Amino acid sequence: MADEDIETYDVEQIQARWLPVWDDLQPFRSGVDGDPRPTKYVLDMFPYPSGDLHMGHAEAYALGDVIARYWVQRGFNVMHPIGWDAFGLPAENAAIRRGEDPGLWTYENIAQQKASMRRYACSFDWDRVLNTCDPEYYHWNQWFFLQMYERGLAYRKASNVNWCPNCQTVLANEQVVQGLCERCDTPVTKKKLTQWYLKITDYADRLLDDMAQLEGAWPEKVLLMQRNWIGRSTGAEVDFVIEGRDEPVTVFTTRPDTLYGATFFVVAADSDLAAELAAGTEAEAEFAAYLEKVKQTSEMDRLATDRDKTGVFLHRYAINPVNGERIPVWASDYVLADYGTGAIMAVPAHDQRDLDFARQFDLPVRVVVDAGEDPNGTGVATADDGPHVNSGPLDGLDKADAIAAIIDILGERGTGKASINYRLRDWLISRQRYWGTPIPIVHCVDCGEVPVPMDQLPVTLPPAQGLDLKPKGSSPLGAATEWATVACPRCGRADAQRDPDTMDTFVDSSWYYLRYLDPHKADGPFDVEAAKKWMPVDQYVGGVTHAILHLLYSRFFTKVMYDMGLVDFTEPFTRLLNQGMVVMDGSAMSKSRGNLVKLSDELAVHGVDAIRLTMVFAGPPEDDIDWADVSPAGSKKFLARAWRLAQDVTSEPGVEFTTGDLELRKMTHRTLHDAALAVETYRFNVAVAKAMELVNATRKAIDSGCGPADPAVREATEAVAILLSLTAPYTAEDMWRLLGHAPSVARAGWPEVDPALLVQDSVTCVVQVAGKVRDRLKVSPDISEADLRELALATPGVVKALEGKGIKTVIVRPPKLVNVVPE
Numbered sequence: 062m063a064d065e066d067i068e069t070y071d072v073e074q075i076q077a078r079w080l081p082v083w084d085d086l087q088p089f090r091s092g093v094d095g096d097p098r099p100t101k102y103v104l105d106m107f108p109y110p111s112g113d114l115h116m117g118h119a120e121a122y123a124l125g126d127v128i129a130r131y132w133v134q135r136g137f138n139v140m141h142p143i144g145w146d147a148f149g150l151p152a153e154n155a156a157i158r159r160g161e162d163p164g165l166w167t168y169e170n171i172a173q174q175k176a177s178m179r180r181y182a183c184s185f186d187w188d189r190v191l192n193t194c195d196p197e198y199y200h201w202n203q204w205f206f207l208q209m210y211e212r213g214l215a216y217r218k219a220s221n222v223n224w225c226p227n228c229q230t231v232l233a234n235e236q237v238v239q240g241l242c243e244r245c246d247t248p249v250t251k252k253k254l255t256q257w258y259l260k261i262t263d264y265a266d267r268l269l270d271d272m273a274q275l276e277g278a279w280p281e282k283v284l285l286m287q288r289n290w291i292g293r294s295t296g297a298e299v300d301f302v303i304e305g306r307d308e309p310v311t312v313f314t315t316r317p318d319t320l321y322g323a324t325f326f327v328v329a330a331d332s333d334l335a336a337e338l339a340a341g342t343e344a345e346a347e348f349a350a351y352l353e354k355v356k357q358t359s360e361m362d363r364l365a366t367d368r369d370k371t372g373v374f375l376h377r378y379a380i381n382p383v384n385g386e387r388i389p390v391w392a393s394d395y396v397l398a399d400y401g402t403g404a405i406m407a408v409p410a411h412d413q414r415d416l417d418f419a420r421q422f423d424l425p426v427r428v429v430v431d432a433g434e435d436p437n438g439t440g441v442a443t444a445d446d447g448p449h450v451n452s453g454p455l456d457g458l459d460k461a462d463a464i465a466a467i468i469d470i471l472g473e474r475g476t477g478k479a480s481i482n483y484r485l486r487d488w489l490i491s492r493q494r495y496w497g498t499p500i501p502i503v504h505c506v507d508c509g510e511v512p513v514p515m516d517q518l519p520v521t522l523p524p525a526q527g528l529d530l531k532p533k534g535s536s537p538l539g540a541a542t543e544w545a546t547v548a549c550p551r552c553g554r555a556d557a558q559r560d561p562d563t564m565d566t567f568v569d570s571s572w573y574y575l576r577y578l579d580p581h582k583a584d585g586p587f588d589v590e591a592a593k594k595w596m597p598v599d600q601y602v603g604g605v606t607h608a609i610l611h612l613l614y615s616r617f618f619t620k621v622m623y624d625m626g627l628v629d630f631t632e633p634f635t636r637l638l639n640q641g642m643v644v645m646d647g648s649a650m651s652k653s654r655g656n657l658v659k660l661s662d663e664l665a666v667h668g669v670d671a672i673r674l675t676m677v678f679a680g681p682p683e684d685d686i687d688w689a690d691v692s693p694a695g696s697k698k699f700l701a702r703a704w705r706l707a708q709d710v711t712s713e714p715g716v717e718f719t720t721g722d723l724e725l726r727k728m729t730h731r732t733l734h735d736a737a738l739a740v741e742t743y744r745f746n747v748a749v750a751k752a753m754e755l756v757n758a759t760r761k762a763i764d765s766g767c768g769p770a771d772p773a774v775r776e777a778t779e780a781v782a783i784l785l786s787l788t789a790p791y792t793a794e795d796m797w798r799l800l801g802h803a804p805s806v807a808r809a810g811w812p813e814v815d816p817a818l819l820v821q822d823s824v825t826c827v828v829q830v831a832g833k834v835r836d837r838l839k840v841s842p843d844i845s846e847a848d849l850r851e852l853a854l855a856t857p858g859v860v861k862a863l864e865g866k867g868i869k870t871v872i873v874r875p876p877k878l879v880n881v882v883p884e
Contacts (some may be wrong), residue, residue, distance in 0.1 A: 069708075070701035072668030075795045079804070080179065082794075088805040089133065089184040091140040092591075098138035102595045103129040104574055104634075106603030106611070107144045110170035111151045114177045116643040116650065116660050117604075120686060122183050123676040123788070124640050124745065125602040129184045130787045131740045134811040140595055141184050142577040144191035145171050148199075149566045150228055150244055153496040153530055162525040163496040167194055177661075181669055182790040184807070191580040193569035194496070198576065200519035201586035202568050203501040205618070207512050208625060210502075214260045217502075217510065221331050221398050222489055223360070224252035229532025230493045231256060233565060234399075234486050236610065240361025248359045251331055256491040257500060257562065261617045265291055265483045268616055271631055279637040280683070283608040290609050292484025297468050299406065299477040301326060301379040303338065303390065310334065310379070313401040313482045316411070317471065318463035321452040322429035323406040324419070326379040326390045327372070329398035330355045335375070338390060342376040348392055355394045363394045370395060370418040381406075382476040383467070384453065393418065399486050413442040427451060430460075488614065490565040495522070495530050495537040497563030505549035505557040514550050520559065536561035570611050571618040574598055574633060592628055601634040604642075605683075612637075638743055641685040643676075650688075658688050670789035671697035677788045678749040700792045703756045703785060706778045707796035711769045714801035721773030725762050728755060729777045730818040736784055737811065745788075752784040775800070776812075783809055828853045829880040830862040846873045853879035 105125040108118060129141040147167050156163035171192060178185065191198055209215040223232040227247035231254060236243045261268075269291050272284050296315035303310055310328075314320075328335045330352055339348035351373045355363075362368060372393035379390050395414055396405050409419035409426045416436055419426050426436055429452045432443035449455040454470065455463045471477030491500070499520045501513035513520055523544035528537045539545060539561035549557035575587040578595060582588055597619075603611075612634070619633040642649065645656035663672050674696040679686040718726070732755045739747040759777040763769045779800060786793035786806045797806035821842045826849065828836040836858030840849060850873050853859060859881055867884040 070697075070704050070792075072670070072697070072791075075791045076180070076669060079791055079794045080182075082804055083182070084179075086805055087187070088807045089129070089139070089141060089186050090188055091138055091186045092595075093138075096138045098136055100595055101132045101137040101139045101600075102598045103132065103139055103141045103600045104577075104598045104602070105141075105143065106601070106607065107146050107570070107573065108174060109149060109151065110145045110147055110167055110174055112170055113173050114181065114660055116658055116663075116688065119181070119660050119663075119672055120643050120676045121602060121604070121640050122178070122181060123673040124638070124682050126182075126184050126673070127677060127740060127745050127748075127787045128600050128602065128638075130790070130807060131737075131811075133184070133807060134783060134786065134809065135737075136810060139184075140189070140577070141186055142189035142191075142580075143178065143183070143185040143187075144189075144573060144577065144580070145174070145193065146566065146570050146573075147171065147192045147194035148497045148563075148569055150230075150494060150496070153494055156496070156525065157530050163530075164194065164525070167496075168192075180664075181673070184790075189577045189580055191573065191576055193566070193573065196519045196521050197581065197583070199498040199569070201572075201576070202498040202564060203513070203518050203520060204515065204586060205568075205572065205621075206564070207501055207515065207518075209259060209621065210512055212621075214263065214621065215257065216260065217255060217257050219253060219255040221251045221253050222256055223249045224254075225249055227532075228494075229534050231489060231491060233489045233567070233610075237360065240359035250359065251356055254491075256489055257560075257564075258487040258489050259617075261488045261614075262483060262485055264617050264620050265293065265485050267620055267631070268485075268613065269293055271616070271620075274632050275637075278635060280605070280639055283605065283612065283637065283639065286608045287613055290485060290613065294482045294484075296480060296482065297464075297471065297477050298480040299471060300382060301404075301406065302382070304378045304380070304387070306338070306377075309476075310404050311402050312404050312406050313480060314406060315482075316408070316464070317467045317477065318449065318452075318455060318458075318460060319408045319411050319429050320381065320383045320406065320467060321449075321455065322408040322410050322427045323381055323388060324409060324425045324427055325388050325407045327393050327396050327405050327407050327415075327418070328375075328390065329396040329403040330372070330392040330394050332398040332403040334403060335392040338375045338377050339373075339392065344373055344375045348373045348375065351392065358394060360397065363397070366413070370414070370421045372418065372422065374422075382471065382474065389424070391418075391422070400484070401482055409442065410436045411442050411444055413444075416440070416442040429455075488565075488617075490568055491562040492565055493534060493536045493561075494532070494563060495525060495528065497566060498568065499538065500560040500562050500564060502560040503547060503550055503557045504560060505552065505554055507554055508549055508551045508557075511549055511551045511557070517550070536563065538563070567610055567614050571614040572622070574615070575622075575628075587627075589627060596628065597630045597632060598634045600636045600638065602638045602640065605639040608639075638682060640682045643686045643688060645687065646689050647687060663693060667693040667697050668791070670700055670785075670792045673790075674700065674749065674788050677745045680746055682743055682745060699753060699756070700785075700789055702760065703752075703781055704792055704796055704799075706756065706759050706763070706774075706781060707799035709763050709769045710775050710778050710800060712772055712775045714775075716772045716775055718772050718776040721771045721776065722762055722767040723773075725758060725767065725771075725773040725777055727818045727821075728758050729773070729780050730814050732784070733780055733812055734814045734819055737814075740787070748784065749788060752781060755784070756781055779809075780812055782806055783812065824876050826853070826875075826877055826879060828856055828859055829878070830859055831883060832880065833862075835859050835862045840876050842876050844876050846875050849873055849875045849879060854881070 133139045152163040152167045155166045223237050225242040227245050237249045294315050297317035298311050300309040339345050372391045375390045377390040378387040407415040409415040410428045430447050431450045432445040432447040436442050446460045449458050449463050468479050501520050503511045523541040530537050545559045578591040579588040622628045623631050650657045671693045675691050675693045679691050732751045736748040736751045782793045782796040793806045823839045826838040826840050836856040869882045869884045872880040
């Protein structure tokens with residue numbers, strides 16, 4: 062293509078021309094009363110306002126935009142809103158560094174991102190913007206909290222929690238990634254605090270079972286991650302009497318059939334039970350020293366299989382309920398306080414961690430399942446099935462029968478029962494930071510916990526000025542004496558104290574998709590009638606990093622709202638698309654690696670459309686994009702070439718498309734058909750490739766075929782403009798202008814495909830020998846495998862290539878490929 066094409070295609074001029082027009086037209090406004098179009102709700106995960114948009118945003122919003130714009134073209138009333146997940150640590154940390162209110166930093170970044178989104182031509186409905194740090198939003202966080210509190214789903218308890226020493230705040234289990242804080246990568250330790258929880262465990266079964274609604278519509282990887290995180294296990298609860306203790310201790314086990322092989326008992330070192338059992342024994346001092354070491358050890362290290370086992374004998378004994386044996390009780394860090402009951406029966410012959418512990422402390426190992434190997438000799442526990450031995454009434458039984466039998470025996474004796482356990486723990490929502498939603502509870506010496514009355518919501522944050530926001534392990538709100546001290550809502554006592562913690566910001570994002578229905582609604586969290594019209598979300602787009610955290614919490618909130626009668630569905634997101642990352646030279650972008658690519662720089666050089674097109678064309682959306690391997694410059698050249706088609710068309714708008722070059726018309730209709738199918742199956746790059754092929758065919762028709770006045774050329778060029786409106790909106794709009802139409806091409810409508818033009822008289826079949834192309838055939842699209850094989854073997858190219866060689870096999874993929882493999 063000649064250089065003058067690039068010069069004529071003036072990116073900056075085109076962007077400047079259309080942005081104010083779109084601002085005036087608002088072509089993506091949704092929900093206008095009386096709109097007869099069917100509804101479609103397309104949602105992008107909303108961003109955190111940590112600065113200007115980056116390359117990851119550019120990819121995510123380009124992909125979401127393809128879907129939203131496509132359904133607008135298909136005649137749907139599409140709601141495609143945007144907002145900001147605006148509370149959280151980055152704003153607070155930035156405020157600490159700058160000595161200013163975190164709100165200033167947050168709102169400045171929101172304004173910057175909003176302006177960048179407009180320039181990036183995102184098809185958002187700008188009438189539906191929300192910020193989670195606005196009191197009109199977090200009012201309803203507090204309302205939901207109180208609704209859950211009233212239903213017993215929000216509660217406060219003392220427990221060992223995940224603690225980030227750097228952020229100086231607690232973390233939910235889901236926010237600990239491989240033993241590190243997901244925010245700052247600091248090793249997470251344990252700390253005993255009294256904290257607020259939401260009882261997500263009450264919904265564990267529904268969270269699992271309702272995944273049946275999502276099969277085939279969510280990535281299987283995400284569903285698997287959630288299943289594993291919830292971790293439903295079937296087994297039995299078994300009661301062990303501890304000598305010198307009135308109440309028995311209950312353990313959960315998936316293998317109650319191995320009870321006869323339990324030779325010692327282990328309690329989590331950081332559990333209350335361990336401290337209770339150690340108190341007043343010879344082990345008390347040794348245990349106290351050991352516990353201090355455990356507190357400094359991350360959970361990831363505690364669970365590591367290659368780590369030496371450690372522990373303290375508590376000089377106490379448990380009684381095995383099936384054979385009456387006294388077995389020693391130990392405290393160790395390889396048992397976790399928050400899994401099951403924080404205590405286990407140790408069966409070293411058939412559990413590797415138990416075996417490692419037994420060998421470390423010379424404890425007995427008894428085989429009760431005959432799997433052909435003796436762990437005493439091999440050092441390897443046998444978890445395989447086999448007939449039971451050394452197990453009294455269970456001897457000779459297989460696993461299933463033995464489990465059923467032992468559960469019956471335990472039930473008859475009153476020492477156990479069948480049970481289900483979950484890996485999932487209740488959601489810890491307390492945070493010891495300022496920039497979040499205040500918890501609407503007042504603590505009164507006389508009344509205890511008192512909910513803030515609904516008519517006193519929202520409990521707004523006090524001004525940050527004068528507060529020390531530096532992380533120090535306690536909430537800054539506690540130091541805001543004037544704000545914190547309040548009359549008890551129940552008894553009026555004047556010295557009651559507001560709860561000093563704020564909520565986990567994942568509370569904010571657990572229901573925001575409903576607030577978009579009416580983001581300024583003052584008398585409720587969302588419009589219940591509008592939810593019946595728009596919800597659940599038809600298409601959600603976002604990163605797989607939120608597979609457990611945000612998505613699981615949103616599913617939980619939705620089920621709670623269903624039980625409250627607020628919504629008539631149980632899953633919030635019908636379809637889910639996870640996009641990959643944008644990397645550079647195979648690595649995540651970062652300043653420290655020297656491979657950071659700034660979106661603003663790329664936009665300045667290549668223009669918005671070229672960047673958007675490059676993101677979409679790079680590959681399947683779920684794959685990572687290596688910016689070193691793509692060519693925004695090439696995208697810009699292609700767009701100039703497409704734009705020039707509109708400049709060259711000479712037929713008038715409104716011309717009948719029923720006449721004209723038949724082959725070009727066929728290609729246009731095939732392209733529209735195939736591109737629609739590609740978009741609806743997330744193969745956006747294929748849709749772009751189809752548009753590129755149509756541009757080439759149309760250029761050929763103009764320059765050396767039917768000419769620019771042929772109606773088929775206008776039909777093809779208008780189709781190109783509509784196709785490009787999904788990925789390159791500025792270019793598409795300018796093409797639409799050159800073609801004589803009023804804006805906006807975004808609402809032009811998807812051209813109707815003529816089925817008669819999709820019928821192919823013949824297709825080209827490539828014939829290979831040993832993977833190399835040797836000939837081509839024109840064949841019927843419905844040719845049989847046998848006929849195609851015969852024709853291919855008779856072609857001159859194949860005959861020549863096989864001279865003197867036999868045939869090992871012939872691979873036939875009708876109607877487009879035959880590969881002959883010689884001997």
